Amino acid sequence: xxxxxxxxxxxxxxxxxxxxxxxxxxxxxxxxxxxxxxxxxxxxxxxxxxxxxxxxxxxxxxxxxxxxxxxxxxxxxxxxxxxxxxxxxxxxxxxxxxxxxxxxxxxxxxxxxxxxxxxxxxxxxxxxxxxxxxxxxxxxxxxxxxxxxxxxxxxxxxxxxxxxxxxxxxxxxxxxxxxxxxxxxxxxxxxxxxxxxxxxxxxxxxxxxxxxxxxxxxxxxxxxxxxxxxxxxxxxxxxxxxxxxxxxxxxxxxxxxxxxxxxxxxxxxxxxxxxxxxxxxxxxxxxxx
Amino acid sequence: xxxxxxxxxxxxxxxxxxxxxxxxxxxxxxxxxxxxxxxxxxxxxxxxxxxxxxxxxxxxxxxxxxxxxxxxxxxxxxxxxxxxxxxxxxxxxxxxxxxxxxxxxxxxxxxxxxxxxxxxxxxxxxxxxxxxxxxxxxxxxxxxxxxxxxxxxxxxxxxxxxxxxxxxxxxxxxxxxxxxxxxxxxxxxxxxxxxxxxxxxxxxxxxxxxxxxxxxxxxxxxxxxxxxxxxxxxxxxxxxxxxxxxxxxxxxxxxxxxxxxxxxxxxxxxxxxxxxxxxxxxxxxxxxxxxxxxxxxxxxxxxxxxxxxxxxxxxxxxxxxxxxxxxxxxxxxxxxxxxxxxxx
Numbered sequence: 001x002x003x004x005x006x007x008x009x010x011x012x013x014x015x016x017x018x019x020x021x022x023x024x025x026x027x028x029x030x031x032x033x034x035x036x037x038x039x040x041x042x043x044x045x046x047x048x049x050x051x052x053x054x055x056x057x058x059x060x061x062x063x064x065x066x067x068x069x070x071x072x073x074x075x076x077x078x079x080x081x082x083x084x085x086x087x088x089x090x091x092x093x094x095x096x097x098x099x100x101x102x103x104x105x106x107x108x109x110x111x112x113x114x115x116x117x118x119x120x121x122x123x124x125x126x127x128x129x130x131x132x133x134x135x136x137x138x139x140x141x142x143x144x145x146x147x148x149x150x151x152x153x154x155x156x157x158x159x160x161x162x163x164x165x166x167x168x169x170x171x172x173x174x175x176x177x178x179x180x181x182x183x184x185x186x187x188x189x190x191x192x193x194x195x196x197x198x199x200x201x202x203x204x205x206x207x208x209x210x211x212x213x214x215x216x217x218x219x220x221x222x223x224x225x226x227x228x229x230x231x232x233x234x235x236x237x238x239x240x241x242x243x244x245x246x247x248x249x250x251x252x253x254x255x256x257x258x259x260x261x262x263x264x265x266x267x268x269x270x271x272x273x274x275x276x277x278x279x280x281x282x283x284x285x286x287x288x289x
Numbered sequence: 290x291x292x293x294x295x296x297x298x299x300x301x302x303x304x305x306x307x308x309x310x311x312x313x314x315x316x317x318x319x320x321x322x323x324x325x326x327x328x329x330x331x332x333x334x335x336x337x338x339x340x341x342x343x344x345x346x347x348x349x350x351x352x353x354x355x356x357x358x359x360x361x362x363x364x365x366x367x368x369x370x371x372x373x374x375x376x377x378x379x380x381x382x383x384x385x386x387x388x389x390x391x392x393x394x395x396x397x398x399x400x401x402x403x404x405x406x407x408x409x410x411x412x413x414x415x416x417x418x419x420x421x422x423x424x425x426x427x428x429x430x431x432x433x434x435x436x437x438x439x440x441x442x443x444x445x446x447x448x449x450x451x452x453x454x455x456x457x458x459x460x461x462x463x464x465x466x467x468x469x470x471x472x473x474x475x476x477x478x479x480x481x482x483x484x485x486x487x488x489x490x491x492x493x494x495x496x497x498x499x500x501x502x503x504x505x506x507x508x509x510x511x512x513x514x515x516x517x518x519x520x521x522x523x524x525x526x527x528x529x530x531x532x533x534x535x536x537x538x539x540x541x542x543x544x545x546x547x548x549x550x551x552x553x554x555x556x557x558x559x560x561x562x563x564x565x566x567x568x569x570x571x572x573x574x575x576x577x578x579x580x581x582x583x584x585x586x587x588x589x590x591x592x593x594x595x596x597x598x599x600x601x602x603x604x605x606x607x608x609x610x611x612x613x614x615x616x617x618x619x620x621x622x623x624x625x626x627x628x629x630x631x632x633x
Binding site: 065086087105107108224232265272276277 | 492
């Protein structure tokens with residue numbers, strides 16, 4: 001019983017990381033209907049930015065966010081303004097194929113710059129400290145920190161979207177970009193801000209990923225698939241749904257891993273396919289598309 | 290009074306037929322004068338061209354952009370190994386059977402991934418391919434995660450000598466590339482092709498005129514799986530070794546293919562041909578630069594998509610009015626009855 005509870009608990013906390021992967025993807029889809037195939041590779045890029053920051057300055061990985069978040073914010077703004085804005089409003093192919101090309105470019109550029117060796121960031125005592133919940137049950141402080149951060153980030157995005165002036169502009173361009181422009185909203189700037197914001201969230205996810213597991217230039221696509229599955233399970237356009245989707249995916253993976261370590265990924269994919277067959281619009285759908 | 294006539298031939302289409310026949314005859318003569326390495330390279334070009342035609346049929350004509358076609362390359366390859374090793378089917382006979390198995394697996398897969406549209410469909414097909422990869426890595430009878438080689442007795446059953454095997458694989462590769470191109474051409478000239486292009490260009494209008502979107506796209510998906518499965522079987526018959534990571538590689542069987550089609554010209558039959566030539570030229574040129582090759586290829590594809598979405602062939606064809614494989618229906622109108630002759 002405790003073992004089962006432990007599996008579910010670990011899976012839930014893992015789901016927090018997946019929700020962080022997914023929040024950025026969900027945000028940019030919600031605001032500009034852009035599905036970013038390079039999302040996973042941008043997560044890995046942010047992890048390498050953190051690696052460089054840590055190695056160059058000697059600060060800890062969590063503290064490196066002070067550098068990684070602004071860097072990725074700028075990367076996101078530039079990427080959207082310089083490249084991705086021109087793919088919008090031209091049908092499904094340009095955004096899909098341009099971000100796909102970008103994904104291959106980032107992967108190979110990282111391979112060129114950092115080799116295929118796997119890396120990891122060390123967070124010292126934080127990685128092994130745990131909180132005892134019962135005689136046979138404990139949770140690590142670090143997974144708990146990831147989960148709570150995911151909840152905080154999603155709550156923050158929710159407040160930003162529904163309580164602030166810029167959030168109102170985001171929702172306006174999402175609902176009707178033409179009308180929004182008539183009211184003086186600068187769509188291209190807003191889309192760039194949305195991508196910058198998404199990559200700021202990605203930075204947080206990336207640092208957690210880099211402390212939690214090994215990473216190398218090739219692990220991006222798998223992160224994209226996890227993020228995508230969390231978004232679809234939760235239902236398009238719903239940020240809290242994305243958190244639920246991440247948790248379901250995390251629990252499915254950790255239950256699968258418990259049965260046989262080789263089944264971890266397969267169990268996650270199967271959970272996703274089941275939701276797709278039984279509830280094609282996800283569990284908590286909001287957007288129509 | 291205005292009269293109309295529908296025709297499809299163009300002046301260049303007759304040149305196109307002659308050119309195609311000349312190229313095919315030239316290719317068939319290759320084994321009699323070229324070396325092994327050249328033949329292997331041409332087989333590789335042939336299967337990339339065939340894969341690109343299948344992907345272009347889906348993305349360029351049926352609106353189905355998939356990042357998961359490596360699923361059917363892998364299934365085709367594994368079907369070949371399973372049939373040859375465990376059912377004693379002669380490898381060349383196993384090729385069409387591998388295509389059929391891929392098509393059969395495509396049916397239930399389609400019912401799941403078709404629940405997603407557009408870009409989400411693309412990622413959904415990728416998840417499906419991952420599922421097949423992970424499942425096959427668990428099948429110990431097929432080598433599990435490390436894969437397996439085709440036993441020597443089976444290899445020898447294809448043909449006794451190395452030369453004989455090379456030739457058979459060469460002719461099969463050329464046949465697959467020609468058939469894939471011809472299939473797309475004939476399919477698009479049929480009434481199904483009209484339904485497809487109508488769906489691609491104006492989905493709502495096509496559906497209101499009675500085109501069944503789901504059925505049309507389902508058929509294209511299955512046909513593409515059939516073709517891709519056979520090509521996959523040929524690829525691993527040439528390589529003689531299969532593993533889950535090689536068989537379901539997204540960069541080998543999908544990224545390269547997408548780049549070929551995008552650079553050559555999406556939604557045109559000539560596109561994959563031009564794209565394959567450019568792809569192999571770039572590869573030969575950048576062979577010494579390792580990963581830079583993929584970076585350049587990705588960069589070229591991004592630039593083409595943004596600046597010339599009709600592809601390199603589209604640029605040339607639109608400039609000079611070339612159309613070697615006409616699948617469009619052209620309408621001509623005359624004010625006072627048709628002229629005595631029209632070149633339909």
